[in-house]
Amino acid sequence: MTTKPDLAPLPRQRPSLTLWFSFGVLGAFVFIAVFSPWLVPFDPTEFVTDLPFQAGNGASILGSDYLGRDLFSRLIAGTSLTLLMGLGATLLAHLVGDTLGMLVALRGGWLDVVLCRIVDVALSLPKIIVGLVVVAALGSSITTLVVVTGLIYSASVFRVARALGRDLVGQDFMRVARMRGEGPVWLLFGEMLPHVVRPLAADFAIRMSFAILFMSSLSFLGLGVQPPLADWGALVRENLQGLGGGSLAPIYPALAIALVSIALNLFVDVLGERNDAAELSK
Amino acid sequence: MIGYLIKRLLLAVLVLWLVSLLVFVGTEILPGDVAQLALGQFATPESVATLRTELGLDQPAALRYLDWLFGILQGDWGQSITTKTPVADMLSQRIGNTVLLAGTTTLIATPLAICIGLLLSLGTGGWLDRLGSITILGLSATPEFLIATLAVLLFAVKLYWFPAVAYLSPGASWQDTARALFLPVATLVIVVTAQIARMTRAIISNLLGQPFAEMAMLKGVPRYKIVSQHALIMAVGPLANVVALNVAYLVSGVVVVETVFAYPGLARLMVDAVQARDMPVVQACAMVFGAVYVILILLADTLADLFDPFLTTSRKATGQ
Numbered sequence: 001m002t003t004k005p006d007l008a009p010l011p012r013q014r015p016s017l018t019l020w021f022s023f024g025v026l027g028a029f030v031f032i033a034v035f036s037p038w039l040v041p042f043d044p045t046e047f048v049t050d051l052p053f054q055a056g057n058g059a060s061i062l063g064s065d066y067l068g069r070d071l072f073s074r075l076i077a078g079t080s081l082t083l084l085m086g087l088g089a090t091l092l093a094h095l096v097g098d099t100l101g102m103l104v105a106l107r108g109g110w111l112d113v114v115l116c117r118i119v120d121v122a123l124s125l126p127k128i129i130v131g132l133v134v135v136a137a138l139g140s141s142i143t144t145l146v147v148v149t150g151l152i153y154s155a156s157v158f159r160v161a162r163a164l165g166r167d168l169v170g171q172d173f174m175r176v177a178r179m180r181g182e183g184p185v186w187l188l189f190g191e192m193l194p195h196v197v198r199p200l201a202a203d204f205a206i207r208m209s210f211a212i213l214f215m216s217s218l219s220f221l222g223l224g225v226q227p228p229l230a231d232w233g234a235l236v237r238e239n240l241q242g243l244g245g246g247s248l249a250p251i252y253p254a255l256a257i258a259l260v261s262i263a264l265n266l267f268v269d270v271l272g273e274r275n276d277a278a279e280l281s282k
Numbered sequence: 283m284i285g286y287l288i289k290r291l292l293l294a295v296l297v298l299w300l301v302s303l304l305v306f307v308g309t310e311i312l313p314g315d316v317a318q319l320a321l322g323q324f325a326t327p328e329s330v331a332t333l334r335t336e337l338g339l340d341q342p343a344a345l346r347y348l349d350w351l352f353g354i355l356q357g358d359w360g361q362s363i364t365t366k367t368p369v370a371d372m373l374s375q376r377i378g379n380t381v382l383l384a385g386t387t388t389l390i391a392t393p394l395a396i397c398i399g400l401l402l403s404l405g406t407g408g409w410l411d412r413l414g415s416i417t418i419l420g421l422s423a424t425p426e427f428l429i430a431t432l433a434v435l436l437f438a439v440k441l442y443w444f445p446a447v448a449y450l451s452p453g454a455s456w457q458d459t460a461r462a463l464f465l466p467v468a469t470l471v472i473v474v475t476a477q478i479a480r481m482t483r484a485i486i487s488n489l490l491g492q493p494f495a496e497m498a499m500l501k502g503v504p505r506y507k508i509v510s511q512h513a514l515i516m517a518v519g520p521l522a523n524v525v526a527l528n529v530a531y532l533v534s535g536v537v538v539v540e541t542v543f544a545y546p547g548l549a550r551l552m553v554d555a556v557q558a559r560d561m562p563v564v565q566a567c568a569m570v571f572g573a574v575y576v577i578l579i580l581l582a583d584t585l586a587d588l589f590d591p592f593l594t595t596s597r598k599a600t601g602q
Contacts, residue, residue, distance in 0.1 A: 125575060126575045129568050129575075132553065132568070133568050136555070137308055223553070243439060244439060251435065258420075258423070
């Protein structure tokens, strides 16, 4: 017997096509987000033409938007905003949800009961309605949007983390650690965390796709990112009027959101850590 | 059994009360002064004070909450700040349209999705099976507004088959209504079907790994029979749960789809009210959506419990 609990040997697999696709898409978008200031052919807020919804040509690849700005540049500038907002909200959700979830799994007691009830009520409201009510109350700024989205999703993360934690608490290595007299900090981060990194990482990816879809929806409704800034959801909204004239302008940003979301989902699928319970509480 | 149902019902009432508390706290206490917000920053202090008295904002918050709650219970949802009409009238005009949209979608999507999910779990991992799962996964991860905009571009702008704006006129014939409803319903059906089908497949393949399914396999029962006879009965509970949750998920889909198609439903009323910061309307819409969601989820939990072969026997035994 080794001192560490043995992990089951993973079946050796060649990386599948779907994994390559998802890494490719995510990598490309991260690259675009990081280097966006050098990638934009035009200033995203400057007018390049007087005519809205021009078709693409040599200089301006995707044509102009509803005010005559370069759509391609705006799309690229929106990439970092969309991804950073998604990342920020998901980080917050996991920071709050994981810490509290694992803590109550370890401790139990009245805090467990109280937090579980609060989460039950929070999850018994449709997320988009909670988002709408908060935006109606506080107005929309990027900070509000990210914090609210993070807190809304921390309830679902809390449930996942608590369930994972409870599976561990009764196991032998935890009893041993407790008998050794380890403190709660070591129990949480030294003993429990290594066992839940993989499912939590999968949850992080899936949660990030939810967060991006959620914030894009709010922006699409005109209640998220406000002009002149625009994330992808806001770009769809701005250019929606062009649809009647057959312009593809609203399709590109919507496609970008779909690509990121699909890539994150495929990644989790390949990881084989899809948690149906978490999925249901979307 | 009856005791169990009564317990469920009381729980629903409790959650609904908490929802009302949350909605009220969220909309009344967070924004500071509703009157100031409604009139804008250039309003004179006198007009703000007048509106405050008119709205009863000079009363303490607890009193206003009780007033609001009892008003709702008696069917008085207050008055809109922007249009000055009773909120109950605005709601009743819109609720029917949203129920029509969501109801039609559910009726089409649920059987379709369960069939697709069952078909997918019949396969044993061939390329068709993989292609099907990846398509379903991709569709369920796609935002509603991509599907909606693509549908408008193809069927309304290029082909002229259906109108791009789903305007429901009161005296329209049913053919016109059906034509107007087609694109919004199709969009929602695609999204919801993908979700339910994927979860159906997950539930069935989970069941197929259990001893009773293995036993049947070892006896040589064909796979389609295991899926359709052995696993499906076990899956009724979880499936009821999934369907109800997806109907609840329709809420967010409906918000986006009603905006794309300018559909005169409840969700669009709420989005417009949020933009205008018309708090009584926001509160009312949030309460309606919250209540529908809570009721559906409780219904799903109850159904799942009733169909769970292990839970029901133990519950019958203990008389809960």
